[in-house]
Amino acid sequence: MPELPEVETVVCELRDEISGDSISSVDVFRSNPIVQGDLEAFQQQLSGRTFHDVTRRAKYLIFHLQPSGYMVAHMRMTGKFIVTEPLAEPEKYNRVWFHLGSGRLMIFDDVRCFGTLEFYEKLDDSKALCKLGIEPFADDLNANYFISQLVSSTREVKSILLDQKIIAGLGNIYVSEILFRSKINPRRSAGKIRKTEWSEIIKFTQEVLGEAIENNGTTISDFRRVDDKTGKFQQFLKVYDKNEQPCPDCGVPIQRIVQQQRSTFFCPECQR
DNA sequence: AGCGGAACCTGTCGGC
DNA sequence: TGCCGACAGGTTCCGC
Numbered sequence A: 001m002p003e004l005p006e007v008e009t010v011v012c013e014l015r016d017e018i019s020g021d022s023i024s025s026v027d028v029f030r031s032n033p034i035v036q037g038d039l040e041a042f043q044q045q046l047s048g049r050t051f052h053d054v055t056r057r058a059k060y061l062i063f064h065l066q067p068s069g070y071m072v073a074h075m076r077m078t079g080k081f082i083v084t085e086p087l088a089e090p091e092k093y094n095r096v097w098f099h100l101g102s103g104r105l106m107i108f109d110d111v112r113c114f115g116t117l118e119f120y121e122k123l124d125d126s127k128a129l130c131k132l133g134i135e136p137f138a139d140d141l142n143a144n145y146f147i148s149q150l151v152s153s154t155r156e157v158k159s160i161l162l163d164q165k166i167i168a169g170l171g172n173i174y175v176s177e178i179l180f181r182s183k184i185n186p187r188r189s190a191g192k193i194r195k196t197e198w199s200e201i202i203k204f205t206q207e208v209l210g211e212a213i214e215n216n217g218t219t220i221s222d223f224r225r226v227d228d229k230t231g232k233f234q235q236f237l238k239v240y241d242k243n244e245q246p247c248p249d250c251g252v253p254i255q256r257i258v259q260q261q262r263s264t265f266f267c268p269e270c271q272r
Numbered sequence B: 001a002g003c004g005g006a007a008c009c010t011g012t013c014g015g016c
Numbered sequence C: 001t002g003c004c005g006a007c008a009g010g011t012t013c014c015g016c
Helices: A004-018 A039-046 A127-131 A143-150 A157-162 A172-182 A195-214 A232-236
Strands: A023-028 A050-057 A060-066 A070-074 A079-084 A094-100 A105-110 A116-120 A255-259 A262-266
Touching: A004 A050, A004 A060, A004 A079, A004 A105, A004 A195, A023 A039, A039 A116, A070 A079, A070 A127, A143 A195, A157 A172, A157 A195, A172 A195, A172 A262
Parallel strands: none
Antiparallel strands: A023 A094, A050 A060, A060 A070, A070 A116, A079 A105, A094 A105, A255 A262
């Protein structure tokens, strides 16, 4: 489900739905490995608190609780949050139920159980959050941010853009799209990317993510609507999953390669 | 430092 | 039809 635009969408929807609602109790149908740390402590820490706000940091969801504390969540590949009227029985991949004071249910559903839920009294206590790099829409993100730390780096530029410690929130799909629009070959060494090229990468990062956020819901954000495969998302992607298909700009076949055990798609003609 | 590989889990799809 | 391997949008850990 999630790259940053999908997380942003979910965060906004959840904020509208649950802000002000309280948690009366928490049912866990399968904790391993979703709920981090002691399960009973987690249930106890959440029960009785109220959702005050929901925000995003990179691909993490942060549930602000009152009178104190935070639930930090990550949906990984297949996690989902659903707010619904009460159900009699958990559905197959429901992992956690949050019973809300309003009588509704917030469900964390996750086929693959890669997702994570953690409670923290203070956000600084989350090591994962502390390690994250700059947000793609941060005001102080500029070419020098990359150049200053990558002058002599031989790492491939794709690896840099996926590195959450450097820039936090980009995922495999959008990195292919960003580098295509930037006309940069994903295998280029980061240290050899010129300042003007970094500026292009930043510009197109914000453009691609912005478009995806605007098109939320019809992108990949909802497996329940996955039958709608010919929706806007397919039109939106220019290279991802387009192996052997003609480049929309020059007609040369898009190439699929593997970098860091992940698929990369690019145009060998346009991207230098 | 930074790479590759494996791991966490389950489902789906294509080839034989 | 049935089995088997490859693959899936993320992150972390380990060894070299």
